Amino acid sequence: MKIAIDGFTLGLKEGTGLATFAYELAQLLSAHGHEVSAVYGLNGLGRREHLLWPRLLQRLGERGEAQPREWLRWAPYAAAYLAPVLIGWPLRPRPVPRSPEITADGSPVRIPDLAHIYNLPSIYHTAHAIAALMRRQVVLRRLPGAEIFHRTMPLPMRMRGVANVVTVHDVIPLALPHSTAINLDHYRRIMEASLRGADALFTVSEHSKGDLLRFFDVPAERIVVTYQAVNIPAALREIDEDELARVLKASFDLERGGYFLFFGAIEPKKNVLRILDAHALAKCDLPLVIAGRYGWMYEQEKRRIDALLAGRETRRRIRRIEYLPFTQLMALLKGARAVVFPSLYEGFGLPVLEAMQMGVPVITSNVASLPEVAGDAALLVNPHDAAEIARAMDRLAGDDALHAELVRTGSERVQCFSSERYLQRLEAGYRQALG
Numbered sequence: 148m149k150i151a152i153d154g155f156t157l158g159l160k161e162g163t164g165l166a167t168f169a170y171e172l173a174q175l176l177s178a179h180g181h182e183v184s185a186v187y188g189l190n191g192l193g194r195r196e197h198l199l200w201p202r203l204l205q206r207l208g209e210r211g212e213a214q215p216r217e218w219l220r221w222a223p224y225a226a227a228y229l230a231p232v233l234i235g236w237p238l239r240p241r242p243v244p245r246s247p248e249i250t251a252d253g254s255p256v257r258i259p260d261l262a263h264i265y266n267l268p269s270i271y272h273t274a275h276a277i278a279a280l281m282r283r284q285v286v287l288r289r290l291p292g293a294e295i296f297h298r299t300m301p302l303p304m305r306m307r308g309v310a311n312v313v314t315v316h317d318v319i320p321l322a323l324p325h326s327t328a329i330n331l332d333h334y335r336r337i338m339e340a341s342l343r344g345a346d347a348l349f350t351v352s353e354h355s356k357g358d359l360l361r362f363f364d365v366p367a368e369r370i371v372v373t374y375q376a377v378n379i380p381a382a383l384r385e386i387d388e389d390e391l392a393r394v395l396k397a398s399f400d401l402e403r404g405g406y407f408l409f410f411g412a413i414e415p416k417k418n419v420l421r422i423l424d425a426h427a428l429a430k431c432d433l434p435l436v437i438a439g440r441y442g443w444m445y446e447q448e449k450r451r452i453d454a455l456l457a458g459r460e461t462r463r464r465i466r467r468i469e470y471l472p473f474t475q476l477m478a479l480l481k482g483a484r485a486v487v488f489p490s491l492y493e494g495f496g497l498p499v500l501e502a503m504q505m506g507v508p509v510i511t512s513n514v515a516s517l518p519e520v521a522g523d524a525a526l527l528v529n530p531h532d533a534a535e536i537a538r539a540m541d542r543l544a545g546d547d548a549l550h551a552e553l554v555r556t557g558s559e560r561v562q563c564f565s566s567e568r569y570l571q572r573l574e575a576g577y578r579q580a581l582g
Contacts, residue, residue, distance in 0.1 A: 510525065
């Protein structure tokens with residue numbers, strides 16, 4: 148199949164779980180014979196053809212996609228696109244020919260193996276703005292030969308003349324409204340415009356499917372549960388123990404198996420405050436590493452972390468690491484005694500699967516999609532009970548047999564979300580969308 152995907156999350160400099168999802172999707176499809184193209188939305192590439200590829204790499208490394216608050220960078224494009232959108236003309240992404248002598252090796256943003264690359268400046272912020280204000284979709288002109296346009300997250304756009312698919316990971320602003328500062332009216336408008344006219348709706352868990360049906364008027368038969376897969380490179384999974392110990396010591400001053408790890412965005416739904424409460428209650432002396440960028444409504448978490456880091460006694464037990472490149476993050480994950488991830492809500496819970504694939508036990512929540520992903524291969528806890536989380540931390544700190552058992556069952560559980568099974572679900576969904 149010839150599949151076009153959006154390049155929105157691929158263009159984020161500080162990648163998130165969505166960026167990992169889009170990258171792994173493109174890699175998997177390309178590796179199994181599908182022709183995958185991506186449409187980026189980067190500004191500043193200019194019009195000189197021989198500079199388009201190096202400038203794309205430069206923009207990805209320098210700043211990536213404009214942030215929503217950087218409206219001066221994307222608003223002029225939105226104004227230019229408005230008239231064609233209103234009269235129904237499709238917008239044409241411009242091809243970005245690769246220069247074979249210039250590679251993306253060493254780029255801070257991972258670029259998947261793509262057959263073709265296109266760009267349409269600020270198209271994604273434009274689409275969000277138009278949907279929020281006018282409830283309309285942006286229409287793209289069909290890419291040469293494309294059969295499917297797969298939006299890897301809800302984006303209020305479609306491509307003319309192809310089957311349109313959108314992956315909905317979650318509906319957190321509606322299911323857990325107190326955890327975000329998003330404008331809920333705008334969010335609903337954007338979601339409704341994103342779902343409208345889709346030939347298939349992919350989602351990543353049965354729990355997310357249920358929420359999608361609960362909050363939006365969409366036909367159940369059009370929803371395909373694909374789950375997810377992650378394929379951490381073998382070189383990172385099987386890193387030499389001595390090399391891992393050296394990296395942990397040199398980069399983080401940490402010992403192999405000598406710390407608990409939370410990684411992800413620092414925001415209310417990730418339950419970081421309760422993780423900190425649990426760590427304070429735990430009897431074991433392993434430090435807690437909090438790794439990830441600040442997300443929504445992070446002020447309370449930041450104040451608490453800053454206070455702990457300022458205390459003479461507590462700063463020895465807390466480490467704060469902000470954004471890390473993927474390779475370093477995987478080393479930090481590989482070296483942890485356990486991952487603590489008692490999130491209040493996840494559409495899927497990719498960190499659980501990543502930890503299991505890296506051979507690291509997991510403490511996670513007994514709510515939302517997390518039991519669906521973890522099965523019996525993790526310690527499931529009530530995410531609202533700090534004492535219960537603390538007891539799980541103490542068990543994993545002191546019980547080597549339990550630790551080894553969770554490593555074993557985790558490696559088996561990962562096979563339920565193998566690349567092969569994920570590919571089968573994707574291809575079945577694409578066939579459904581194509582009719």
